[in-house]
Amino acid sequence: MKKEIGFLLNGERRTIEVSPSEILLEVLRDRLGLNSPKCGCDRGDCGTCSVMINGKTVRSCLVLAIEVEDQEVVTLEGIMQNGLTPLQESFLKHNSFQCGFCAPGVILSTTELLAKNPHPNKEEIQEAIAGNLCRCTGYSPIIDAVVDLVK
Amino acid sequence: MDDYKFIGKSSVRVDGKVKISGSAQFIDDLDFGPNLLFAEIVESKFAHAIINSIDTSEAEKIPGVVKIVTGKDFPFRFGLYMHDRYIFAQDRVRFVGEQVAAVIARDAVTAKAAAKLVKVDYTELTPVLSVEQALGDSPFLIHPDLKDYHHVPWFFPQTNSNVAHLRKVRNGNVEEAFADSDFVLDDVYTVPRYAHCALEVHGAVGLLDHSGRLTVWTASQSPHTQRHLFAEALAPLGFQHKDVRVITSFVGGGFGGKAGVSMEILGAALATKVKGNPVKILWSRAQEFYNTYQRQGVVARLKVGVKNDGTITALEHTLYWDAGAYVEYGANVVNAAGLSATGPYRIPNIKIDSFCVYTNLPPGGPYRGFGYSEFLFGLESHINELAKKIKMDPVELRKKNAIREGDRLTYGAKMNPNGLMEAIDKVAKEIEWGKKETSSDPNKVIGKGFSLFWKAPAMPPNASSSAFLKFNEDASLNILVSGMEIGQGYLTVLAQIAAEVLSVPVEKIRVETPDTDRNPYEWQTVASHVTWGCGNAVKQAAEDAREQIFDLIERANGKKREELYLDDECVRSKVEKDFSLPLKNFIISGIQKEDGTFRGGPVIGRGMFMPEFASALSDPETSQGGHPNVHYTVGAAAVKIEIDKQTGKVKIPKVVLAVDCGKALNPDLVNGQITGGILQGIATVLYEDMRFDDKGKLINANFSDYKIPTAMDIPDEVVPIIIEVAQPDGPYGARGMGEHTMIPAAPIIANAVEDALGIRIKSMPITAEKIALAVKNRGKD
Amino acid sequence: MAIENQYEYVKAKNLDEVVGLLQRFKNAVILSGGTDLVELLKTGAVHPDVVIDIKGLDFLKDIRLGNNILWIGAGVTFSELIDSEIINEHFPIIAEMSKTVASVGIRNRATMVGNICSAVPCMDSGPVLSVYKARIITDGQIGERQIPIEQWFVGNRKTALFKNEIVKGISIPVPDKKHSGCFVKLRRYSGEDLAQVNLAILAFDDYSFRITFGAVAPTPVRAMRIERLINRMKLVPELMEKAQQLVEDDIAPITDIRATKEYRLHMAKVMLERGLNAALDRLNGGGPAYGKSVI
Incomplete structure (x- = not known):
């Protein structure tokens, strides 16, 4: 039943044996030691488990690990290979996050947005993170940081 | 004016980088090695039933199952303010989802599968699902042994009833005052239950090692209180406090939900059954909804008298709280609300009854606002209705009766200095109060709503905070405290306080989340009190370190200590302009004398704070005497909304909130509390509520149907206003304001809806559906 | 939460393989975006013998317009619909609907075909496909079928799809009037x-x-x-x-x-x-x- 799969994880070719019932989020966290994707609801409602597959954010709690064979997976850890990104610096400057639990998912969603649309307006920013729930901030410090960065 | 270098500045959060880089470790990110066991609980299917027997034989046969634990293993009652709960249900279950047993297995899937095989035989009882039912004629008693329960001295259980506590407040003569009033308005307001919805669920990992040492890692606002309750609840197993250690990493949102002890007791208890193995229990999102503290629902009967000139003469406020199956924490919400149910008003005649009512719904407990949001919905709605009756502007009516410094509080003590009037005026100006606005869209109407708010920390009179502060070789420093960073920015503010005293920049100060073995005592991170309480302790610790530094310089360099001051990480002298000794030159290594010997040694500061003026003792019939609340934080808020009359949808072009935080130690973080808190509050009034079926089962235990606002559901503009009337006993004049930002949200919306449509909605939430149907059905009856 | 039930996983290389597997296994499910299916696997509501992943079938990724017929392959996600020039130019209501489906992270994965196969009553695709008189194109042992949308939905979470069939895509005639x-x-x-x-x-x-x-x-x-x-x-x-x-x-x-x-x-x-x-x-x-x- 188990199968060895290879995939690109944060730029590095990795191979791991997975069973078809394993969830990508759990494999990343429990077996590959990448803790930035979090489990907030385990059913795709909250966005804390966001990772990128082939450049697009997905809910890793709704992806089977075996599905990513030969795909490119990027977690928050993977976007910092040259240090904090300008987007992260802007979040830092704006004190955008409070508890920080939603931060990895929000950062990946906004990273995806900026790759596609380098100068989004406020509504586009809101739309891009509408699937990332945050209970602490009221979202405006997050939105402000992106607006400030792209202006 | 202030001449602070670090205080009052919007420093970047000290935990900013660790969070935006995804490096912050939360409970589920910690690694416990290959020996880690996983626990899954067996839950009650019924809201109220007798447990006849539990058959674990099938589950035990599953390979990988290590241990199965039931209520028989822990027949100990415990609780924070009242010992009314058990680690696992004993002879009966009292809410759907209550833990009846637990399966511990080598992996989570096995634990889950085996838990399904545990058979529990129940005799179902009639569930008590509302306060009306609980207080009705000869109700079924949910806790027949209530009279035997240990509780704090300021609780008054009513025996042979489902009333776990009744807080009565009496002053003046309400009957006479009502008779003398020009207008008396009597109404009922209802508020449902709510969920905190921190994005991180609760979790705990317990390890009892073979030496008898119990360590519990938790996602908690209250590590020391947890240690105390673990030690207390498990005392029959022989634990001393020193044997119990609670380690808390970053917490992914609290809002009160991770205060006290809820599911974490399971981590501690289960560890005692699998010695030598760490055991982890992590709630699912559904369990997070139905088996942690919920914000209690309330039915509030409110009667207020007023004179034609706007003077409020009397208030009678009866609050029936649906406190759920266990009230060990929730009863204090009931108590706090009862003591303050006048709102921030000067009312000479009062009669308040705040009933803590057991029901067969999940346990109520602390939630940001601690009862104040709930009663303020009715009270501030009522104020507007009174204003209408006497044809007075509702803001004028509020100003006329707003409490001022020195006014008598409900229990007889005096109101602290405050900037309530300034808040009212600034908010009114910002929202352009009195300016009527109309929409260009004929389907839409615009309304404005206003509300005052107040809240005091609800805590035992002897709740205390303490701090250690230790210098490193380079004069960077570590602060050890046990308050929790739950997102509010508390670590940053403490660093700013120490920075101010010691002239060490914030970037050179590390403040970490606690470990009860190493960090000094803190009661809990709740009640919006840690900036005030622990801030005082840190300030004292920093001053203690500074005095040690001056002592040393006096001793080793022969300088007069009163001439010394700290600046730019150096000791300087007011009289010798050239004297400047960098802290790093001596702070660990000491100062060398001419003979080669040294003076000094590592500087470690110590600070402690306890509000020694507070007392919870008072007359149970009137609540007079004592000084249960340390101070109140006050403010005002207003909103402008646009309602689509057909759809009922509410848009919020602008919301304004002014809070008197005494001194904004970090204005950016204060503003962050306002933008976040106001949205959490708006969510409770426009969208959220917990729905139970007729068997007491929560039917929206997920983020699809108990949904919190998204980034597309926020006000267009949030205007935070900081008022600074110093709190005399606060660090640099600061007092707490974290909870307060959500408290006025419900009444400002309710009042704006009424302003726009002339429809008074008296039950929360005020959803689009409720508004649309009210408009549609208007005039039909 | 891990999935308790075990099953086989096959990443299909061609349609024949899918049809063969659907025939061979009593309980086979098709996996495309997985945003519904994985949740059902976790709760145990669905416990298949085999999960057939069709994301490797490139021809199912097509959004194609020809002979006044729009073709949306079974692998087309809502994000792809939103980004498609064909859709925005000729079928803006499909784009309008797609933008209301969940959020970006779901739309990047979830497909329109998956939406109508799950067929929950609150799905967003159903009404739009209904007014466009879409046809659902299936394949299986009995060969290709074209099912008019009004016959597709037969109940709450129930469709006209046979157990051993796969939906290849949706065909939508371009309305002949402005x-x-x-x-x-x-x-x-x-x-x-x-x-x-x-x-x-x-x-x-x-x-x-x-x-x-x-x-x-x-x-x-x-x-x-x-x-x-x-x-x-x-x-x-x-x-x-x-x-x-x-x-x-x-x-x-x-x-x-x-x-x-x-x-x-x-x-x-x-x-x-x-x-x-x-x-x-x-x-x-x-x-x-x-x-x-x-x-």
Whole structure:
């Protein structure tokens, strides 16, 4: 039943044996030691488990690990290979996050947005993170940081 | 004016980088090695039933199952303010989802599968699902042994009833005052239950090692209180406090939900059954909804008298709280609300009854606002209705009766200095109060709503905070405290306080989340009190370190200590302009004398704070005497909304909130509390509520149907206003304001809806559906 | 939460392989986006013998327009629909609807075909496909079938798909008349949320209409009585009012956790009026931009 799969994880070719019932989020966290994707609801409602597959954010709690064979997976850890990104610096400057639990998912969603649309307006920013729930901030410090960065 | 270098500045959060880089470790990110066991609980299917027997034989046969634990293993009652709960249900279950047993297995899937095989035989009882039912004629008693329960001295259980506590407040003569009033308005307001919805669920990992040492890692606002309750609840197993250690990493949102002890007791208890193995229990999102503290629902009967000139003469406020199956924490919400149910008003005649009512719904407990949001919905709605009756502007009516410094509080003590009037005026100006606005869209109407708010920390009179502060070789420093960073920015503010005293920049100060073995005592991170309480302790610790530094310089360099001051990480002298000794030159290594010997040694500061003026003792019939609340934080808020009359949808072009935080130690973080808190509050009034079926089962235990606002559901503009009337006993004049930002949200919306449509909605939430149907059905009856 | 049940996983290389597996296994499920399926696997609501992943089948990724027929392959995600020039130019209502589905992270994965295969009553694709008279193209042992959309949905989470069949895609004829339309979704939140009621309208330049409601019954409901009343008529206020009255004849919603029956009925009327007005305005080159909610 188990199968060895290879995939690109944060730029590095990795191979791991997975069973078809394993969830990508759990494999990343429990077996590959990448803790930035979090489990907030385990059913795709909250966005804390966001990772990128082939450049697009997905809910890793709704992806089977075996599905990513030969795909490119990027977690928050993977976007910092040259240090904090300008987007992260802007979040830092704006004190955008409070508890920080939603931060990895929000950062990946906004990273995806900026790759596609380098100068989004406020509504586009809101739309891009509408699937990332945050209970602490009221979202405006997050939105402000992106607006400030792209202006 | 202030001449602070670090205080009052919007420093970047000290935990900013660790969070935006995804490096912050939360409970589920910690690694416990290959020996880690996983626990899954067996839950009650019924809201109220007798447990006849539990058959674990099938589950035990599953390979990988290590241990199965039931209520028989822990027949100990415990609780924070009242010992009314058990680690696992004993002879009966009292809410759907209550833990009846637990399966511990080598992996989570096995634990889950085996838990399904545990058979529990129940005799179902009639569930008590509302306060009306609980207080009705000869109700079924949910806790027949209530009279035997240990509780704090300021609780008054009513025996042979489902009333776990009744807080009565009496002053003046309400009957006479009502008779003398020009207008008396009597109404009922209802508020449902709510969920905190921190994005991180609760979790705990317990390890009892073979030496008898119990360590519990938790996602908690209250590590020391947890240690105390673990030690207390498990005392029959022989634990001393020193044997119990609670380690808390970053917490992914609290809002009160991770205060006290809820599911974490399971981590501690289960560890005692699998010695030598760490055991982890992590709630699912559904369990997070139905088996942690919920914000209690309330039915509030409110009667207020007023004179034609706007003077409020009397208030009678009866609050029936649906406190759920266990009230060990929730009863204090009931108590706090009862003591303050006048709102921030000067009312000479009062009669308040705040009933803590057991029901067969999940346990109520602390939630940001601690009862104040709930009663303020009715009270501030009522104020507007009174204003209408006497044809007075509702803001004028509020100003006329707003409490001022020195006014008598409900229990007889005096109101602290405050900037309530300034808040009212600034908010009114910002929202352009009195300016009527109309929409260009004929389907839409615009309304404005206003509300005052107040809240005091609800805590035992002897709740205390303490701090250690230790210098490193380079004069960077570590602060050890046990308050929790739950997102509010508390670590940053403490660093700013120490920075101010010691002239060490914030970037050179590390403040970490606690470990009860190493960090000094803190009661809990709740009640919006840690900036005030622990801030005082840190300030004292920093001053203690500074005095040690001056002592040393006096001793080793022969300088007069009163001439010394700290600046730019150096000791300087007011009289010798050239004297400047960098802290790093001596702070660990000491100062060398001419003979080669040294003076000094590592500087470690110590600070402690306890509000020694507070007392919870008072007359149970009137609540007079004592000084249960340390101070109140006050403010005002207003909103402008646009309602689509057909759809009922509410848009919020602008919301304004002014809070008197005494001194904004970090204005950016204060503003962050306002933008976040106001949205959490708006969510409770426009969208959220917990729905139970007729068997007491929560039917929206997920983020699809108990949904919190998204980034597309926020006000267009949030205007935070900081008022600074110093709190005399606060660090640099600061007092707490974290909870307060959500408290006025419900009444400002309710009042704006009424302003726009002339429809008074008296039950929360005020959803689009409720508004649309009210408009549609208007005039039909 | 890990999945308790074990199953085989096959990443299919061609359609024959899929058809063969569907034949061979009693309990086979097709995996594309997985945003519904993985949750069902976790809760145990679905416990297959084999999961057949069709994401490797490139031909299912097509959005193609030819011979006045639009083809949306089974692997096409909502994000791809939103980004497609073909869709935005020729089928803006599909784009308008797709933008209301969940949120980016779900839309990057979830497919329209998956949406209509899950067939939950509050799905957003159903009403739109209904007014476009889409056909669902399936394949299996018995060969290809083309199932008209009105025969596709047979109940709550039930479709006309046979157990051993796969949906290859959806074909939509380009309407032969000048037209416009509107998708209206009632939900509690502006961000990610499920529909309380949804509504798709196509308006043609001969003033005929196709109108379908969703989330008001187990399956999408074509509002035939309303269509008959207003087709080729000038939509004066009196007629609009009559049309709104007919809502109660055409649909019979229930009360559930998301809305009461009363609110659903009330809003269906409001949505009908606003949707019709927007569609007509758009037909004449005005009206709100596609994607801008009219409620």
